Amino acid sequence: MSKVIALAPLPAPGLGLPRAGSLDAFVRAAAVTPRAPGPAADKRGRPLHDLRISVTDRCNFRCVYCMPKDIFGRNYPFLAHAELLSFEEIARIARIFFDQGVRKIRLTGGEPLLRKNLERLVEMLARIGDLDLTLTTNGALLAKKAQSLRDAGLTRVTVSLDSLDDATFRTMNDVDFPVARVLDGIAAATAAALTPVKINMVVKRGFNEESIVPMARHFRTSGQIVRFIEYMDVGATNGWRMDDVVPAAEIVRMIDADMPLIAADANYAGEVAERWRYRDGMGEIGVIASVTQAFCSSCTRARLSTEGKLYTCLFATSGYDLRALVRGGSTDEALGNAIAAIWRQRSDRYSEVRTSNTARLHKVEMSYIGG
Ligand code: SAM
Numbered sequence: 001m002s003k004v005i006a007l008a009p010l011p012a013p014g015l016g017l018p019r020a021g022s023l024d025a026f027v028r029a030a031a032v033t034p035r036a037p038g039p040a041a042d043k044r045g046r047p048l049h050d051l052r053i054s055v056t057d058r059c060n061f062r063c064v065y066c067m068p069k070d071i072f073g074r075n076y077p078f079l080a081h082a083e084l085l086s087f088e089e090i091a092r093i094a095r096i097f098f099d100q101g102v103r104k105i106r107l108t109g110g111e112p113l114l115r116k117n118l119e120r121l122v123e124m125l126a127r128i129g130d131l132d133l134t135l136t137t138n139g140a141l142l143a144k145k146a147q148s149l150r151d152a153g154l155t156r157v158t159v160s161l162d163s164l165d166d167a168t169f170r171t172m173n174d175v176d177f178p179v180a181r182v183l184d185g186i187a188a189a190t191a192a193a194l195t196p197v198k199i200n201m202v203v204k205r206g207f208n209e210e211s212i213v214p215m216a217r218h219f220r221t222s223g224q225i226v227r228f229i230e231y232m233d234v235g236a237t238n239g240w241r242m243d244d245v246v247p248a249a250e251i252v253r254m255i256d257a258d259m260p261l262i263a264a265d266a267n268y269a270g271e272v273a274e275r276w277r278y279r280d281g282m283g284e285i286g287v288i289a290s291v292t293q294a295f296c297s298s299c300t301r302a303r304l305s306t307e308g309k310l311y312t313c314l315f316a317t318s319g320y321d322l323r324a325l326v327r328g329g330s331t332d333e334a335l336g337n338a339i340a341a342i343w344r345q346r347s348d349r350y351s352e353v354r355t356s357n358t359a360r361l362h363k364v365e366m367s368y369i370g371g
Helices: 023-032 087-099 118-126 142-152 166-173 179-191 209-219 248-258 322-327 332-345
Strands: 050-054 104-108 132-137 156-160 198-203 225-230 261-263 274-278 284-288 301-304 309-311
Touching: 050 087, 087 118, 087 301, 087 322, 087 332, 104 118, 118 132, 118 142, 142 156, 142 179, 156 179, 166 179, 198 209, 209 225, 209 248, 225 248, 248 261, 248 274, 248 284, 309 322, 322 332
Parallel strands: 050 104, 050 301, 104 132, 132 156, 156 198, 198 225, 225 284
Antiparallel strands: 261 274, 274 284, 301 309
């Protein structure tokens, strides 16, 4: 499947929306431009700090907000194995990103635990250097894999879980997967010291608002941190409407009414989740308000798609084909220069300029670009 998506007409330049780019132009520019010392910063002064790597575009869930069943059905053209970056290619690119300043790598997808022998990739990445090496999973296979991932060098996991109510959870994942098995996965990750385990709950109005308070209550004493995520207009297939978003402020109000909260400082500059502590000192939650309070100004994330395209925004419509450079024999230096040149050109700030019109752009799917 070719994922250099045809560009829908974009609004006027200068809005900071993700735009198409010619990789050739960056490679040529990088070859003649003397390299600036130190890590690259983009046009808005944001450094390159995080890399999300999608290791597969396939998933064993069909979450209604991410991979709706009617689109991602039997005939959906998932990537063929030969199109995926190999572990060696991923590790090489990751090391070059590390040289460009990346200190946090998250493996994602699709469902990353579906990629065979993922532990081997984790081992290769762990050898790169002093990295926060994490993974986001739906938890279905985590009970089996937590210890081997930890042994391979993974530092933490984030588990997606949209409800503790079994019927609601089965409706959200749309493959009738029971919540108990995800809870087993969370327990296994905790026992394997992949901690702190974070729990991501996407809230979609009309589906799981009722689950917000029980979820907060359950995890507040268990040592895991729940982050409530506003439903976003990622990709082009989830039929997103602003009316389906439950704003983070409403989520905080609902929890606060039951278990009083107090705002807490960010752990570090640019933290995506806004933190809230319980007033009685027992635990904390996070809210990720990517729709109602965009945090583009502190976004330091690049994304490497399953087939090796570099995206500089989750809401991008096209990416830069690093696999072509890798398979075309580029040196590490040429690759590093191309990545730095692409990052320096970056001006994306989609969430700050989102409208119902931009939501209709042909953005790449989250399962492919990596959530
Ligand atoms: N399969 C893995 C999982 O379920 O965690 C990793 C990939 S998934 C795309 C990564 C994260 O993106 C999950 O926490 C998921 O809930 C979140 N996500 C997917 N679609 C979303 C949407 N439309 N709005 C907000 N978050 C979304």
